[in-house]
Amino acid sequence: VLMAHWVPLTRDSGNRGTVAVFHDISDLKRVETMRRDFVANVSHELRTPVAVIKGYGETLLDGALEESPERSRRFVEIIVSHAERLTNLINDILTLSKLEARDAALTLHPLDLCGTIRKAQMLMEDHARSKGIRIAAECPDGMPKVLADQGQLEQVLLNLLDNAIKYTPDGGDVTVAARLEQERVVVAVSDTGIGIPARDLPRIFERFYRVDEGRSREQGGTGLGLAIVKHIVQLHGGEVQVASEAGKGSTFTVTLPTV
Numbered sequence: 001v002l003m004a005h006w007v008p009l010t011r012d013s014g015n016r017g018t019v020a021v022f023h024d025i026s027d028l029k030r031v032e033t034m035r036r037d038f039v040a041n042v043s044h045e046l047r048t049p050v051a052v053i054k055g056y057g058e059t060l061l062d063g064a065l066e067e068s069p070e071r072s073r074r075f076v077e078i079i080v081s082h083a084e085r086l087t088n089l090i091n092d093i094l095t096l097s098k099l100e101a102r103d104a105a106l107t108l109h110p111l112d113l114c115g116t117i118r119k120a121q122m123l124m125e126d127h128a129r130s131k132g133i134r135i136a137a138e139c140p141d142g143m144p145k146v147l148a149d150q151g152q153l154e155q156v157l158l159n160l161l162d163n164a165i166k167y168t169p170d171g172g173d174v175t176v177a178a179r180l181e182q183e184r185v186v187v188a189v190s191d192t193g194i195g196i197p198a199r200d201l202p203r204i205f206e207r208f209y210r211v212d213e214g215r216s217r218e219q220g221g222t223g224l225g226l227a228i229v230k231h232i233v234q235l236h237g238g239e240v241q242v243a244s245e246a247g248k249g250s251t252f253t254v255t256l257p258t259v
């Protein structure tokens, strides 16, 4: 997309007439469109849980509260679960906008990756156990340190583990394994879950893209987890890839530069 400015030439310069100066505004336009889409999506995503909370609250006030304690309890549970969804959503939106605002200001330190993996494994243990899933962690001795922001790297592992658990049926397996590959550290988070159809793979890192919106909602998903992962990994000069087969499982691979 080209935008033209018409600049009149002055007599002083000894010339007459007008020149057209063209600027390529494709990038600006793309960023602006993305921003507008994001705001529209955010409004839609926030409205849904608020509407549900309001609806059930009103039904309670309209008589359900007096009529049936059992039904009231179910309504309150629905209200609480949508309030939780709202909290997750607000947290993820804030995380993303902070990541965008502080592009230049990551605090990178040489970091022991194995320690960070063990910590993430520990933090997700309860969630996994509630579904009969065991998280196996593999990290060989003598791994070089990675240059990373500790909190952010933890967030990457937590988001990937959370998804692996969410999208794996009860009793499945989740593994987080680190290895060294051509001077770069590779961390793979694998699961034996529902997998991702090939046609959806190219889009899953987009904000709010979900393969199955209902399932994501049910699991308390926001559709922002992988967008956050991708953003953080890119800020570290790394990359994230996915391999998956529907019905078999998925493997997310994060590659990071070493110190």
Ligand code: ADP
Pocket (backbone or CB within 6 Å): 163, 164, 167, 191, 193, 194, 195, 196, 204, 209, 210, 211, 212, 216, 217, 220, 221, 222, 223, 224, 225, 226, 227, 249, 250
């Ligand atoms: P959500 O909050 O919906 O989980 P994410 O951005 O974390 O959002 O993931 C986007 C979508 O990618 C999910 O809705 C889901 O469809 C798919 N997905 C992510 N991780 C996995 C996984 N380990 N197994 C199967 N599907 C996954």
